[in-house]
Amino acid sequence: MKNTLNYIVPLFLMGLFVACGGGGDSDNGKAVVSKKAGLNEVNIHELGDPDKLQPITSTSASSTYIQGNIFQTLLGQDPVTYEMHGILAKSRPKMTELNDGPYKGGIMLEYEIREEAVWDNGTPITANDYVFTVKSMKNPKTDAAHIRPYFEFIKDIVIDPSNPKKFTIYGSDRYILSEEFSGYWVLPEYIYDPNKIMRKFTIKQLNEDAEKLRANKDINEFATYYNSEKFSREKGSVVGSGPYEFEEWVTGQYITLKKKENWWGDKINEKGFDNGPDKISYTLVPDWTTAITAMKDEEIDVARGIRAKDFVDLKENKNFKKLYDLHAPDFMAYDYLGMNMREPIFSDKKTRQAMAHLVDRKLIREVLMYGYGEAVNGPYHPTKAWYNKDLEPREIDLDKAKQLLAEAGWKDTDNDGLLDKMIDGKKTPFKIVVKYNQGNTRRENSALMFKENAKKVGIEADVQVREWTVFIEETKAHNFDMYVGGWVGGTGLNDSKQIWHSDSYNGGSNYVGFGTPESDELIEKIRYNLDEPSRTQQYMRLQEIIHEEAPYVFLNAQKNKIAIHKRFDNANAYVARPGYSEVEWQINPGFGVAESK
Numbered sequence: 001m002k003n004t005l006n007y008i009v010p011l012f013l014m015g016l017f018v019a020c021g022g023g024g025d026s027d028n029g030k031a032v033v034s035k036k037a038g039l040n041e042v043n044i045h046e047l048g049d050p051d052k053l054q055p056i057t058s059t060s061a062s063s064t065y066i067q068g069n070i071f072q073t074l075l076g077q078d079p080v081t082y083e084m085h086g087i088l089a090k091s092r093p094k095m096t097e098l099n100d101g102p103y104k105g106g107i108m109l110e111y112e113i114r115e116e117a118v119w120d121n122g123t124p125i126t127a128n129d130y131v132f133t134v135k136s137m138k139n140p141k142t143d144a145a146h147i148r149p150y151f152e153f154i155k156d157i158v159i160d161p162s163n164p165k166k167f168t169i170y171g172s173d174r175y176i177l178s179e180e181f182s183g184y185w186v187l188p189e190y191i192y193d194p195n196k197i198m199r200k201f202t203i204k205q206l207n208e209d210a211e212k213l214r215a216n217k218d219i220n221e222f223a224t225y226y227n228s229e230k231f232s233r234e235k236g237s238v239v240g241s242g243p244y245e246f247e248e249w250v251t252g253q254y255i256t257l258k259k260k261e262n263w264w265g266d267k268i269n270e271k272g273f274d275n276g277p278d279k280i281s282y283t284l285v286p287d288w289t290t291a292i293t294a295m296k297d298e299e300i301d302v303a304r305g306i307r308a309k310d311f312v313d314l315k316e317n318k319n320f321k322k323l324y325d326l327h328a329p330d331f332m333a334y335d336y337l338g339m340n341m342r343e344p345i346f347s348d349k350k351t352r353q354a355m356a357h358l359v360d361r362k363l364i365r366e367v368l369m370y371g372y373g374e375a376v377n378g379p380y381h382p383t384k385a386w387y388n389k390d391l392e393p394r395e396i397d398l399d400k401a402k403q404l405l406a407e408a409g410w411k412d413t414d415n416d417g418l419l420d421k422m423i424d425g426k427k428t429p430f431k432i433v434v435k436y437n438q439g440n441t442r443r444e445n446s447a448l449m450f451k452e453n454a455k456k457v458g459i460e461a462d463v464q465v466r467e468w469t470v471f472i473e474e475t476k477a478h479n480f481d482m483y484v485g486g487w488v489g490g491t492g493l494n495d496s497k498q499i500w501h502s503d504s505y506n507g508g509s510n511y512v513g514f515g516t517p518e519s520d521e522l523i524e525k526i527r528y529n530l531d532e533p534s535r536t537q538q539y540m541r542l543q544e545i546i547h548e549e550a551p552y553v554f555l556n557a558q559k560n561k562i563a564i565h566k567r568f569d570n571a572n573a574y575v576a577r578p579g580y581s582e583v584e585w586q587i588n589p590g591f592g593v594a595e596s597k
Contacts, residue, residue: 032322034592036298036567041279042582045295045303047439048286048468049251052232055185055240056136057143059509060472061488065578067185069257069280071240074111074130075183076272079574079581082491084179087272088125088186088241090114093169095179103155106172109182113165117241118264119188125241127159127167132189135198138206140214141223145507149497150181153528156203173528176493176535191239192231197222243583244280255282276583277568286439286468296320301565304579307441308370311561323592324563327573330383331560333488334376335443337434337450337553340480342513344423345432352550354404355482356394358453359446363396365556368442372559378543379487380494381557386539391547402457412458419458431460432481437471443484446555475511485511488577496523496542514551567591 050063055071058064074089084092093109117125137144137151153175160166169182189196197218205213213219230237238246243265244257257280265273283300285291288307292314294300306314311328314320339346339355346352365373376382377391410419410430419430434450436443444465451461461482466474475483487499498508501523502515522542529535546552560579564571568585 032566032592033594034298034323034565034567036301036565037592037594038587038589039567040277040587041281042277042568042585043281043283043299043301044582045291045300046255046282046284047305048437049249049284050255051469051472053238053246053249054231056133056147056187057227058232059146059476060468061577066255066257066282067240068242069244069583070238070242070246071185071187072242073183073185074113075179078271079572079576084183085271086114087183088113088117089183093179093182097174098170103170103172105174106155106170107153107174107178109169109171109178111167111169111182112163114268115165116264116267117165119190119241120239120245120260121190123190124165125186125188126164127157128164129189130167130186131157131159131203132193132198133185133187135201135203135206136187136192136222136226138203138210139198139201139219139223139226140206140210141219141227143227146498146504146509149501149504149508150177150495151184152207153178154182154203155207174530175527176530177495177527180492186241188239188241191237192226193222243276252284254284256280274581274583276585277587280582288439288441295324295563298323298565301568302563302580302582304560304562305558306561306563308368308372308561311372311563312370314563320563322566324565325571327562327564327579328372328559329562329573329579330575331488331558331579332381332383332491332575332577333486333560334381334557335446335484335486335555337446337555338475338480338483338485338512339551339553340478340482340512341549341551342478343481344428345430345481348408349549350404350408351410353394354401354408354457355450356550356553357397357401357404358457358459359450359553359555360396360453361555364442364446364449368445369556369558372561373556376554376557377547378554379496379500379546379552380539380543381489384494386494386536388540388543388547390540391543394550394553396453398453398456401453405457410458417458418460429460430458431462433462433464434482434484435464435466435471435474435480436484437468438465439468440484443486447484478505478511478513480511483511491576494539495527497527500542500546512551514546514549516545516549519545519549 046062050066051060052058053067055067072088075084076087077084090112093111096108098104098106098108113125119125134154136142137147153171153173154169155172156170158168171178200218233249235246243260243263245260247256247258249255259278292310315326339352361375374382377393378388380387409421412419420427434447436447447463451463454461474480498504499510500514502520504510505513519542522538526535526538562573562579567588569588571585573579
């Protein structure tokens with residue numbers, strides 16, 4: 001959601017490069033005076049606090065963006081060509097399909113970590129750190145349930161006895177995202193497991209005996225330490241191998257990162273090792289009006305997901321465009337109304353289908369999004385080749401909604417203007433709460449529009465706002481009737497297990513409780529199907545099931561409306577989240593400098 005906005009995916013799943021032609025009538029800095037001229041620091045707007053800065057246990061997209069400057073992955077992806085390349089790893093892994101032996105039908109990936117790669121204390125980054133990171137995710141008591149499905153394919157990791165930086169991953173299945181997710185984050189074992197507790201357990205044990213191990217003393221001791229608040233936001237505990245070190249987090253105000261001196265990556269002259277700004281700050285402003293004012297005062301250098309009305313106004317503001325470039329690339333994200341399928345009110349699919357006919361998606365696009373969006377009818381972005389274009393859209397139709405509600409047993413039996421139904425022997429009025437996160441006026445107004453239409457058919461919808469972190473926690477805990485959320489994903493293949501498999505209801509991101517035997521089976525098949533034509537058909541069928549069961553009212557995909565200060569060169573816009581890469585930017589020393597007279 002952007003709430004957990006995410007499919008939770010690696011930062012290296014970058015996207016299509018978009019030419020940055022948003023400057024319009026830029027004059028290359030001539031006659032422009034900027035109070036930030038020459039300042040090699042970046043101030044990025046965020047709507048609210050991230051949930052935490054621990055890359056394995058966090059679930060919000062805003063956390064991921066910050067973590068990407070502190071921690072590193074084995075692999076990265078070129079934003080123009082989509083080609084994978086080494087970050088901590090020397091190169092992409094050598095991948096071998098296994099046709100015999102204990103992992104017959106699986107895959108083998110061979111990696112080597114760069115010789116130059118060291119932790120902040122000067123010790124080398126080794127295969128032991130990678131193995132530890134994988135084990136920490138597979139520990140059944142760590143707060144990593146949302147990410148575990150992506151690592152189920154890893155059955156063993158063997159370290160080269162003659163080179164501690166070389167290792168081989170064995171997978172029992174040919175997972176469609178095996179390269180991408182094998183190239184995930186690497187955490188320093190000496191920080192996150194100083195007593196080396198997880199070395200007591202093999203990956204095989206963690207895979208096969210997870211439930212039994214939940215009661216194990218060592219497993220619980222490690223998980224308590226690993227899940228602790230110190231790794232979420234404490235200076236000296238949020239430690240990675242990336243170019244920036246975490247300095248400070250003042251709740252509700254700002255987070256700051258400082259560029260490391262003598263960072264090991266400065267020795268590498270390859271893509272993914274950019275010499276970025278000296279300091280990165282994240283200004284936490286939940287109110288867009290305040291944020292826009294701050295940008296006009298040059299207190300914020302970059303903002304993404306700008307409200308459509310504000311974006312349109314800024315495009316007409318000549319003074320603003322002298323200082324900022326504006327971009328509107330496609331964005332792998334969409335909004336939706338999620339329904340709690342395990343609450344009695346929404347247990348019937350016809351009731352859920354009716355909700356879609358109470359939403360005017362076209363009006364939301366035209367009025368709330370100012371045309372910066374397109375309708376979606378399923379869980380995948382419309383640009384994906386496997387997006388099912390044959391699904392019949394459910395558009396605004398109050399009569400159809402009334403019909404479906406009547407078929408589901410909803411009637412106004414006491415003539416009070418409110419639908420009711422006998423549920424578990426008790427007359428239950430159709431009263432619901434619809435939640436949305438603070439600072440997102442598009443979601444707020446979408447909920448209010450739904451409320452007005454719901455009232456017309458006899459449903460009382462109470463729209464309630466939640467602070468961002470509270471919103472995340474309540475949706476994760478299934479504490480809602482309905483909520484307006486969003487998902488943002490990568491540009492590659494979709495593994496739907498985290499969000500749509502019934503196993504992901506507790507601990508995963510299946511907040512609404514969706515899942516049928518057929519959909520679960522399809523999700524598992526898709527994950528290990530390397531044959532594109534048949535996999536596409538499976539994707540299509542899964543979307544048909546989701547459309548029929550209607551756990552969501554799918555709304556619209558968005559354009560990622562971005563503003564970036566012009567004092568930075570190489571400030572390109574991308575499709576993949578967050579829509580830019582601030583570490584690529586180079587200061588233009590001449591921009592905004594007042595001419596002497």
